[in-house]
Amino acid sequence: MINIALLTPCIIEGDAVSNDVIGMYHCLKKYGYNAQLFADYWESSINNIKHVNQVKSFITKKKDILVYHYSVGWDIALDIINHINCIKVIKYHNVTPPEFFQGINADYASVCQAGRKQLKLIADVPGALYLSDSEYNADELHSMGVSQENSLVIPPFHHIDDLQYVDSDTSILDKYLDEKVNILMVGRLAPNKGHSALIDAFDVYHKNYNRNSRLIVVGKQDDRLNIYTTRLYEKVKYLGLQESVIFTGGVSTASLKAYYLVANTFMITSEHEGFCVPLVESMAMKVPIVAYGSTAIPYTVGKAGLVWEQPDPYLMAGSIDCIASKESISVTLGDMGWRRYQETFTNEQIESKFMRAIKSIE
Template sequence: MRVLQFVPALLPHDAVGNIVRGLDERLRGIGVSTGIVVAGDRPPPGATSVRHTQLRPDDIVLYHLASRSPEGARLVARHPNVVVHYHNITPPELLLPWLPTDALELQLARREAARILRAARLTMAVSAYNADDARSLGARDVAVTGTLSRHDQLVAAPSTEVLGWLRADRDRRGSPHDWLFVGRLTPHKRAEDLVAALFAYRHATGTDAALTIVGRPASRRYLAHLRRRVSVLGLTARVRILTHPLAPRALADHFRAASVYVTASRHEGFGLPLLEAMSFGLPIAGLAAAAVTETVQTAGVLVDRADPVELAAAAATAAELGPRLRPAMDERLRAYDSDAAFARIVEGLRSVGLEVRA
């Protein structure tokens, strides 16, 4: 018996990819025979192509569902023992009018997801928000498992010269509160709202605060729009947009140097950077949308409207509360403990036939 994880693409520096690799390692650690299967005919190291994978009758296919994959859908259609790990698919309307082709792809992906979820024996979701979305698409037996996170490894990453440079720059400006956002630069993440909030914050407080945005852009057009917004508000020297992948040590230093983690995202199925921010003791301020509210709860300051002034006020309040939010952060980190999540995932796999040696 094997557990074969299917993911359309196994990408570096990708949240789903990290979960797949981490789960494969943990399953092998308890004696389970495993494999990672991807679409296409050029699998990365550690994976095999679905086109060259021979399924056995007793295999369990663990399908990581976050995007459309015709090859994955065909895999589900020909195998009776499929478990879905649902990571959520962004509602297509959130990408209009910026990325109409991507929005159409998401619409097709959600239709395909409905067929896959209805065929699955079990659906696992990292959050209650994702579980509800899966049910709305037709999933029947749904379990909330939590997620495997590597935030502890990020915290343990040694510092680099980046940290010294960031702190020296902040001290030179005399800024008490610098902001950080980490996430893909796509329209529904609304990084431009964070830029507007920074403008409001600087105007209201008179401080020379800065914002660092770390993320891969969804399109050149949207990135150009974001940079125009920064320029129009006169913040070119105070908003850093880092679009290249950062090594874990460099990313950790950005968390260490920031005073507040900010988000204006309209849609998150979970929000791993929120967990990473909490692991660094970084207070969170942002919009109470989608799974953000569930993930953060009382460990940050969330507002109901994406108004720049309200977001700025939330950031100021979060920074002021600072250490007083730490007990709530610690509680959220315990709630999303990776060992507990792994145990729940194994329990789900056992319910569909997985046998684990004692």
């Protein structure tokens, strides 16, 4: 029997890359493959995770498959890829440019810099099959010499099925289902996420269109990025928006569902995304999308939202007002997002694409 190793630096519940790794694992198990998860560090309820130093004792045949999820520089994995004799698959999630973290956290900047540097080596693995979350990621690999014949776009597995079927947190519904317009952003508080522009756009909307509104920012806060987080809080205070901008921190699936249910619009002004799962969550929950079309965002949204070439706060605010004040536009955009989710991003469709890729290299 073929052994398939799924390799990633860390597996953490709720992390987008981890969700993709775990989704692949369950998919392979479903189809009868002897799959095994390997990581250097993990916080997961899944029991079948082994340390990376055991990979070489699991992958012992030329027909075995190693699937490496690449999102940061990792010398251990590079050494394994260079010295192990098997079929190799690289799943590319993109690497955040280090410039975003300069002056905020030197360790983050260093890891990202190493990731960008190592990418040139990862893109040159002989005979490897490359899987990318998005066309944006694939284009980056192609620019580094990866042939299109050895490259496929397969969106990441996700936990949206859990989001759709879990009971929502009623306390959040009771608190925020009022007369106010709720603008939602989901994503960890990190400098590539463009929260400053998000706050600027909300400031214009709140003060020029509708003071009966709030911005809800859902996402984990990292103590290592306190400089960035502090800047955001200071900006909110400077603009006098303390009562209208809510930072929730990390939330449960039940709470996340509730925030989507109370949202009139999902707005994102992120400057770097390799895919952006919250956009797909918004589509699945029929929440209209307003976005700055950086990096992978236009590829993920397609024609199912309002995507602009610049994060102009007045343009973004006007878009929010258009959706909030005209129910027909809100419903139409919500339905367009739902259709795109159903046609492109369900786990069933991702599973089908992934299994075709695996069978093509057996």
